């Protein structure tokens with residue numbers, strides 16, 4: 001049986017620009033995300049892809065509508081509990097890696113674990129395993145500026161995996177990379193789906209990633225099409 005890890009029901013989101021002007025970005029959007037699959041979200045610039053991803057990833061709340069993770073109705077949680085839920089269950093990879101410049105690759109992957117209460121030594125052990133799994137065992141002591149763009153993004157993938165999330169969201173994770181480094185990240189995503197049974201939801205303009213995806217959602221005029 002296919003497991004639905006996440007169900008979004010009738011999401012509405014608008015941005016109020018002035019008393020008279022309201023921008024309706026998502027209109028009654030419902031969708032389901034299957035576990036252990038790569039789902040991608042495509043659509044024109046400004047169509048609402050990032051807005052949708054932020055709702056699905058619990059970084060923002062809708063004006064109305066619900067999101068269920070398995071059976072948990074997440075927007076009924078307080079902001080504090082929602083943040084805890086996010087730290088425990090959700091990983092993010094963004095277009096720009098957002099690594100902390102002062103810290104090494106190893107520290108960047110360890111810090112989120114330590115924030116969730118894991119000891120320094122356990123976090124470091126796990127971070128070493130994760131960095132090895134993304135092919136960076138010989139770059140652990142490099143700071144972001146001492147890594148290539150592709151390597152920085154692989155650190156960001158390792159960091160997204162650090163708290164053993166149920167699901168990883170990516171907003172243009174290869175948008176800033178050349179084709180060779182983009183392909184390496186795509187292969188890594190496939191590998192993580194198959195080895196760790198990870199679930200991915202990724203906004204992308206990259207046709208190669210769309211081809212590799214198990215499911216494609218298109219946003220147009222505030223609606224989502226499969």
Ligand SMILES: Nc1ncnc2c1ncn2[C@@H]1O[C@H](COP(=O)(O)OP(=O)(O)OP(=O)(O)O)[C@@H](O)[C@H]1O
Pocket residue numbers: 015016023025043044045046047048049050051052
């Ligand atoms: N905080 C905000 N306040 C007002 N308008 C916003 C806000 N965030 C986004 N918008 C508008 O909502 C629409 C959807 O934005 P969104 O960032 O979701 O688009 P997108 O599909 O991710 O585009 P891109 O491919 O360019 O990243 C855009 O027209 C944008 O200008």
Ligand SMILES: [Mg+2]
Pocket residue numbers: 049050051171
């Ligand atoms: Mg966007």
